[in-house]
Each structure stands twice: as structure tokens, then as C-alpha cells.
Amino acid sequence: MAKNQLHIIKIGGNVIDNSENLHHFLKDFSALKGLKILVHGGGKIATQLSAELGIEPKLVEGRRITDIETLRVVTMVYGGLVNKNIVAQLQQAGNNALGLTGADGNFIRAKKRPVKTIDYGFVGDIDEHSIDPDSLARLLDAGFTPVFCAITHDGHGQLLNTNADTIASALAVALARLYDTTLIYCFEKKGVLRDIEDENSVIGSIDPLTYEELKEEKVIHSGMLPKLDNAFTAINQGVSAVIIGRSDELGNLKLGKAFGTKLSRQ
Amino acid sequence: MAKNQLHIIKIGGNVIDNSENLHHFLKDFSALKGLKILVHGGGKIATQLSAELGIEPKLVEGRRITDIETLRVVTMVYGGLVNKNIVAQLQQAGNNALGLTGADGNFIRAKKRPVKTIDYGFVGDIDEHSIDPDSLARLLDAGFTPVFCAITHDGHGQLLNTNADTIASALAVALARLYDTTLIYCFEKKGVLRDIEDENSVIGSIDPLTYEELKEEKVIHSGMLPKLDNAFTAINQGVSAVIIGRSDELGNLKLGKAFGTKLSRQ
Numbered sequence: 001m002a003k004n005q006l007h008i009i010k011i012g013g014n015v016i017d018n019s020e021n022l023h024h025f026l027k028d029f030s031a032l033k034g035l036k037i038l039v040h041g042g043g044k045i046a047t048q049l050s051a052e053l054g055i056e057p058k059l060v061e062g063r064r065i066t067d068i069e070t071l072r073v074v075t076m077v078y079g080g081l082v083n084k085n086i087v088a089q090l091q092q093a094g095n096n097a098l099g100l101t102g103a104d105g106n107f108i109r110a111k112k113r114p115v116k117t118i119d120y121g122f123v124g125d126i127d128e129h130s131i132d133p134d135s136l137a138r139l140l141d142a143g144f145t146p147v148f149c150a151i152t153h154d155g156h157g158q159l160l161n162t163n164a165d166t167i168a169s170a171l172a173v174a175l176a177r178l179y180d181t182t183l184i185y186c187f188e189k190k191g192v193l194r195d196i197e198d199e200n201s202v203i204g205s206i207d208p209l210t211y212e213e214l215k216e217e218k219v220i221h222s223g224m225l226p227k228l229d230n231a232f233t234a235i236n237q238g239v240s241a242v243i244i245g246r247s248d249e250l251g252n253l254k255l256g257k258a259f260g261t262k263l264s265r266q
Numbered sequence: 267m268a269k270n271q272l273h274i275i276k277i278g279g280n281v282i283d284n285s286e287n288l289h290h291f292l293k294d295f296s297a298l299k300g301l302k303i304l305v306h307g308g309g310k311i312a313t314q315l316s317a318e319l320g321i322e323p324k325l326v327e328g329r330r331i332t333d334i335e336t337l338r339v340v341t342m343v344y345g346g347l348v349n350k351n352i353v354a355q356l357q358q359a360g361n362n363a364l365g366l367t368g369a370d371g372n373f374i375r376a377k378k379r380p381v382k383t384i385d386y387g388f389v390g391d392i393d394e395h396s397i398d399p400d401s402l403a404r405l406l407d408a409g410f411t412p413v414f415c416a417i418t419h420d421g422h423g424q425l426l427n428t429n430a431d432t433i434a435s436a437l438a439v440a441l442a443r444l445y446d447t448t449l450i451y452c453f454e455k456k457g458v459l460r461d462i463e464d465e466n467s468v469i470g471s472i473d474p475l476t477y478e479e480l481k482e483e484k485v486i487h488s489g490m491l492p493k494l495d496n497a498f499t500a501i502n503q504g505v506s507a508v509i510i511g512r513s514d515e516l517g518n519l520k521l522g523k524a525f526g527t528k529l530s531r532q
């Protein structure tokens with residue numbers, strides 16, 4: 001029997017920090033038929049709140065550290081302010097959203113990142129085996145749309161700040177066992193560009209073979225490499241496709257038009 | 267067929283503001299067998315955060331007003347910080363908690379309180395008919411323990427600050443259609459006291475008849491009257507019993523010992 005389709009969509013700061021962008025995106029997200037999950041980062045609001053509270057950003061060797069005060073802020077902003085306002089807007093649009101951290105329903109457990117050269121503080125690396133697809137399927141099949149923020153827990157009472165991209169891909173891999181899963185990363189560009197200066201040079205699709213070619217031609221380099229490597233890792237673990245594109249073009253997906261760059265096995 | 271038992275427990279500031287009290291309570295709550303829902307207020311943390319952010323408490327004729335800045339704080343603290351830390355601790359204790367506002371799952375809708383003499387701002391009065399017991403039953407029966415904070419929504423994208431006692435009783439009334447529902451209010455006293463000066467003068471049980479007698483004798487007056495009136499209103503709408511007691515004695519319930527004051531039909 002064919003599996004049901006599931007879309008997992010990740011949005012970041014460029015959507016969350018602009019209420020107009022966010023509203024527009026949430027309308028398109030609501031209009032998307034079928035099962036879906038939203039994953040969001042936090043954007044600038046957490047940084048602003050930290051500044052208002054006089055909490056200095058902690059950086060060690062250029063890396064951001066989540067100390068206990070920052071974790072508090074992140075829990076308030078990602079888990080409270082941003083998550084619940086997204087949920088309220090989705091409800092307005094007729095979508096039965098349910099706002100979650102990885103602690104809720106024990107859906108995503110993580111381990112506090114071990115201290116090697118840098119102590120990242122309360123940052124969690126996801127334990128991928130902790131994600132129980134059946135448990136999430138119970139929510140999806142009951143008609144709820146899970147909305148995850150970038151917070152997990154360690155199962156021992158500790159919340160952990162966790163990368164939203166990683167949450168999205170871990171969910172996609174786990175749920176690919178039950179659903180025909182498409183993972184969509186919204187970012188500031190229309191897709192993977194052949195010419196970084198030209199927004200209209202979006203590469204429509206990439207498979208493992210063309211990916212190797214594009215790397216050899218140095219069309220894809222630096223910042224995009226880890227993104228695409230992670231995408232193909234997810235695909236190798238059962239995710240049907242990964243799409244990278246701009247949030248304001250999500251509406252195209254529903255209309256069957258081209259949207260972003262589609263990565264898939266073939 | 268006999269209905270399944272459900273406990274709905276409400277805790278307030280005296281539990282939330284003290285991490286030791288909270289931890290102790292959550293252990294007892296976790297140990298309580300059967301279906302259960304937790305409802306929590308916010309405590310002093312929201313007031314403290316407002317002060318840190320330089321948001322002045324707004325009072326009109328002695329009543330607290332929820333302006334847009336206060337709503338932001340409340341959403342961060344109740345919906346984020348307090349709710350998610352409670353969820354993480356319950357998970358640690360082996361309880362599959364799911365932290366919610368009334369917006370999540372569209373479980374509780376409210377109307378922004380109409381402006382008469384006072385404009386309360388973003389305060390919601392619950393639309394009791396909005397609570398769909400079947401929808402909540404799907405979560406309960408799937409093994410989740412809902413943890414509600416004191417926030418609802420209006421269905422049009424607006425979050426609303428809402429009294430936690432009222433949320434607890436509205437949930438109890440709605441769910442009494444499906445479950446044998448006991449509503450438990452934890453407060454600072456061991457129960458309804460015959461002598462306000464004597465913590466050991468707890469009245470074990472009150473029914474409508476003895477309630478009238480206690481009012482005539484002026485044993486119950488002022489602050490306790492609305493609490494008990496509301497409790498009997500819930501009982502008249504199908505809630506099996508309302509218990510009023512101190513959170514650190516909740517453990518007695520599991521042991522079958524006396525806990526607080528039990529209000530019931532007979």
C-alpha cells in the first residue's frame with residue numbers, strides 16, 4: 001500500500017522575524033493539503049530579549065554558547081512567544097496546530113553536547129533513535145499539525161537548545177518509515193543557485209550524480225555543502241525528497257509549480 | 267459501563283514559585299495512577315520578568331490589566347518557561363506530559379473580555395462550549411498527560427491571558443461527559459478550615475446541605491465563598507467531586523488517606 005504523504009517544513013529567522021512574511025507563510029502552509037509538521041527556529045527575538053535583560057551573548061572561539069540564562073530566554077521565546085503565536089495563527093487559518101518542544105510527548109530526546117575543546121552549555125545533540133514515529137503518527141492521524149520549536153530535552157528533566165535544521169531532518173528520517181516524507185528547508189534564497197548573484201539561476205533538481213558534478217564544477221561550495229550533504233544523508237535514510245527554497249514561494253508547491261531546488265535519489 | 271477516572275489538578279504560585287515544592291508536587295502528581303490533566307498558573311516569575319524589562323504593572327481600580335506587553339511576558343513565562351520545565355520534569359518522572367495552551371489543538375477558546383467600566387486588555391473569558399471533550403480524550407487515551415498553562419485564544423489569531431482556576435473547572439465540566447472527573451485545587455491551606463487560625467481544623471467533606479449550614483454559621487465567608495460556589499457549580503454540571511487542599515498532601519490521595527476538603531453532591 002502506498003504510504004501517505006507527509007511534508008516537514010522548516011522556517012528560520014528570515015520568516016519569523018518579519019510578521020508579514022510569517023503571516024504569508026502560515027497561510028500557504030495552512031493551504032498545503034495532507035499531513036504536515038512545522039519546525040521553527042527562534043530568530044532575532046531571543047537575541048533582543050537577552051539584550052533587554054542585560055544578558056551578554058556568550059561566544060567561545062566564535063561559537064555561540066547556551067548558558068543557563070540563555071536557555072531560559074530561548075525556552076521563553078522559542079517555546080512560548082514564537083511557538084504559541086504561530087499556533088494561534090494556524091488555528092485562525094483552520095489548521096489544528098499543536099505547539100511542541102522535544103520534551104512534550106517525549107518526542108525528541110537529546111544529549112547535552114559533550115565538552116571537548118568548547119563547552120557549548122545547554123545545547124543538545126539529538127538522539128535519533130529516541131524519535132518514536134508511531135507516537136507522532138498518533139497525533140498526525142488524529143488531525144493535529146505538530147509545530148516544533150528548537151528545544152529538546154535529555155529525559156532527565158533538562159531542556160536543551162537544539163538546531164532546528166537537525167530537528168527537521170531527524171523527524172523526517174524517523175517518519176519516513178511510516179510516510180512518504182518530503183523535507184522542506186525555507187531559507188533566504190529561491191533555491192540552490194547556479195550563480196549566487198542571480199536569484200533566477202535556481203537549479204531545479206539535484207540527484208547524487210549531478211551533485212557530484214556540481215561539486216566538481218565548484219558551483220556548490222562553502223555554506224551550501226553541509227546543507228546538501230545533510231539533505232542527501234536524510235534521503236539515504238528513506239526521506240523521499242528534500243526541497244530547499246524561499247518561504248514566499250511555498251504556495252507553488254500546492255499549485256504543482258516549481259518550488260526551489262528538489263534533491264532526490266534520481 | 268462505568269466511566270474511567272480522570273483527575274484534573276490545578277496548581278498556583280505557591281507551588282510554581284518554589285522549585286522544591288514544585289519538584290515534590292510533580293513527583294506525587296506522576297505517581298497518581300490513571301488519566302490526569304495538570305493546569306498551572308504563572309506565579310511570580312512573570313511579575314519578575316516584567317519588572318526586569320521595565321514593564322510597569324497596569325492596575326485600573328485595583329484590577330490587573332493585561333496590556334500587549336504583559337501578554338507577551340505571560341506567553342513567554344506561562345507558555346514557555348514554566349510549562350516546558352514542568353513537562354521536562356514530568357517526563358523525567360516517567361509521565362508522558364504534553365504542554366499546552368488553549369490555542370494548541372484548539373482545545374480552549376475564549377472571548378476577549380468586553381470593556382464595560384474596565385478594559386482588562388488581553389484577558390479571555392472561556393467559551394465553555396468550545397471545549398471538545400472527544401478531542402482531548404484522543405490525547406488522554408493515547409497515553410499523554412496534558413499540562414495546560416493559563417493562556418487561551420480567540421480562534422482569530424489572538425492569545426488571551428485566562429484564569430487558571432476557570433480553565434481547570436471548564437475542562438472538568440467538559441470532560442465529565444466522558445470521565446468520572448475529580449477536580450483538585452491546590453492552594454496554600456490544607457483545605458477548608460473550620461478555624462482559619464488552625465491548619466488542623468480541615469473540614470473533611472462538604473455537600474450542598476452542609477455548605478448551607480456552614481455559610482449560616484459564618485464558618486465559610488469572604489474569599490472562600492466564590493471558590494466553593496464555583497466548585498458546586500462544576501459539581502452541578504457533572505463533575506464527581508472537587509477537592510481543595512495543599513499540594514504537598516497530594517500523595518495522600520494515592521494512599522487512600524484523607525486529602526483536603528472534598529466537595530460532592532452527597
